[in-house]
Amino acid sequence: MLGTPITIWQDKRREVAQAAILEAAWTVAREQGLASLTLRQVAARVGMQAPSLYSHFASKHAIYDAMFGQAWRSYDEVVDALEPRLPSEPRSALKLMARTFFAFATADLARHQLMNQRVIPDFTPSAESYAPAVRVVARLREHMQRLIEITDEDVDLYVALVGGLADAQWANDPGGSRYARLLDRAVEMYADALALPATPAGPDSQEAR
Amino acid sequence: MLGTPITIWQDKRREVAQAAILEAAWTVAREQGLASLTLRQVAARVGMQAPSLYSHFASKHAIYDAMFGQAWRSYDEVVDALEPRLPSEPRSALKLMARTFFAFATADLARHQLMNQRVIPDFTPSAESYAPAVRVVARLREHMQRLIEITDEDVDLYVALVGGLADAQWANDPGGSRYARLLDRAVEMYADALALPATPAGPDSQEAR
DNA sequence: GTCTATACTGTGATAGAC
DNA sequence: GTCTATCACAGTATAGAC
Numbered sequence: 001m002l003g004t005p006i007t008i009w010q011d012k013r014r015e016v017a018q019a020a021i022l023e024a025a026w027t028v029a030r031e032q033g034l035a036s037l038t039l040r041q042v043a044a045r046v047g048m049q050a051p052s053l054y055s056h057f058a059s060k061h062a063i064y065d066a067m068f069g070q071a072w073r074s075y076d077e078v079v080d081a082l083e084p085r086l087p088s089e090p091r092s093a094l095k096l097m098a099r100t101f102f103a104f105a106t107a108d109l110a111r112h113q114l115m116n117q118r119v120i121p122d123f124t125p126s127a128e129s130y131a132p133a134v135r136v137v138a139r140l141r142e143h144m145q146r147l148i149e150i151t152d153e154d155v156d157l158y159v160a161l162v163g164g165l166a167d168a169q170w171a172n173d174p175g176g177s178r179y180a181r182l183l184d185r186a187v188e189m190y191a192d193a194l195a196l197p198a199t200p201a202g203p204d205s206q207e208a209r
Numbered sequence: 210m211l212g213t214p215i216t217i218w219q220d221k222r223r224e225v226a227q228a229a230i231l232e233a234a235w236t237v238a239r240e241q242g243l244a245s246l247t248l249r250q251v252a253a254r255v256g257m258q259a260p261s262l263y264s265h266f267a268s269k270h271a272i273y274d275a276m277f278g279q280a281w282r283s284y285d286e287v288v289d290a291l292e293p294r295l296p297s298e299p300r301s302a303l304k305l306m307a308r309t310f311f312a313f314a315t316a317d318l319a320r321h322q323l324m325n326q327r328v329i330p331d332f333t334p335s336a337e338s339y340a341p342a343v344r345v346v347a348r349l350r351e352h353m354q355r356l357i358e359i360t361d362e363d364v365d366l367y368v369a370l371v372g373g374l375a376d377a378q379w380a381n382d383p384g385g386s387r388y389a390r391l392l393d394r395a396v397e398m399y400a401d402a403l404a405l406p407a408t409p410a411g412p413d414s415q416e417a418r
Numbered sequence: 419g420t421c422t423a424t425a426c427t428g429t430g431a432t433a434g435a436c
Numbered sequence: 437g438t439c440t441a442t443c444a445c446a447g448t449a450t451a452g453a454c
């Protein structure tokens with residue numbers, strides 16, 4: 001009994017250690033800034049010496065890479081939770097999706113810089129870590145396609161619009177709501193450009209708050 | 210004769226040296242990446258030792274700061290040159306302004322990162338270097354105000370929209386035109402939201418190419 | 419004032435003992 | 437796997453030549 005092979009046990013141990021390192025890395029990144037993260041700080045937080053991290057990650061960039069994958073997988077899960085709550089009325093759905101992305105992007109600067117900007121010199125996510133990001137955009141397209149007739153260019157414009165607002169929020173009014181206030185208006189503008197029907201008036205037709 | 214005081218001569222020399230350092234810094238930033246710029250590389254390019262740069266700039270951040278000011282002053286001059294060519298027809302003018310900014314932003318990654326992103330850890334532009342950036346936005350607002358009735362929020366939305374497209378261009382299709390192609394459409398969408406009159410048809414009514 | 423020489427501290431990364 | 441020791445390179449402080 002308990003015939004779990006030792007190799008799996010070791011893999012588990014390994015995964016636990018890696019998870020602890022990544023959690024420490026997130027904490028340090030949030031406290032010191034993403035680009036100011038140092039291996040010595042991460043190592044100290046998990047009770048190691050800096051070189052020991054190389055037993056678990058090939059380089060500092062590999063840690064960033066794993067964090068990048070985590071962040072997008074995390075947002076993919078947010079989209080999972082959102083899916084059943086998405087209204088069928090197109091404008092309301094677009095607004096809710098935009099608000100969800102915006103809230104995620106403005107909740108954590110380090111995460112936003114890693115996911116959506118190129119803050120780390122010479123860091124490019126690996127294909128494996130980039131996959132969840134691709135998946136999120138693909139699902140966005142599917143959702144939008146389900147609501148309305150839409151082209152790839154339409155999706156690009158939507159992404160640039162909502163992403164531009166999130167970037168501007170961090171750059172010009174961090175912690176405030178100067179650009180958050182413009183979100184619904186931006187989506188209405190976008191929906192008008194796609195000639196979507198206006199949201200019908202009525203007690204239950206408004207988007208979720 | 211030639212009674213120029215020596216102090217002015219020295220100031221000139223000083224300015225020349227500073228300009229040479231900044232020009233070298235731009236070259237290195239474009240070649241190696243903005244954040245990978247090192248003082249030793251900059252110094253080598255102007256025939257100095259790295260510590261000698263401290264005779265002209267208080268720190269590496271001070272060099273970035275001067276570059277930041279240069280970049281925005283440079284764009285302010287672009288706006289100067291644009292001003293007499295701006296059509297009075299609102300949509301065409303908005304398009305030309307958007308294209309001008311987009312072209313400037315996508316012409317030089319290092320410059321764009323310095324001007325519009327927060328790529329350098331712990332670097333915040335000084336009030337003096339930030340002034341030209343403020344001036345550019347103020348002039349944008351004046352130009353738009355001259356064309357149409359507009360609020361601060363309208364300007365914010367315009368900036369986020371055009372900036373979002375430029376960021377997306379660098380992030381997802383550097384060197385390509387995937388988002389550049391969406392520029393005119395984005396401005397039309399924005400103009401529709403402001404209920405601007407449609408561009409009148411006619412041989413001379415189209416925006417400048 | 420401007421520059422060089424030297425050196426201090428902190429970084430990511432590697433080698434090898436245990 | 438984790439350690440210690442060490443390396444190459446970074447920004448930058450200081451001292452002193454000119």
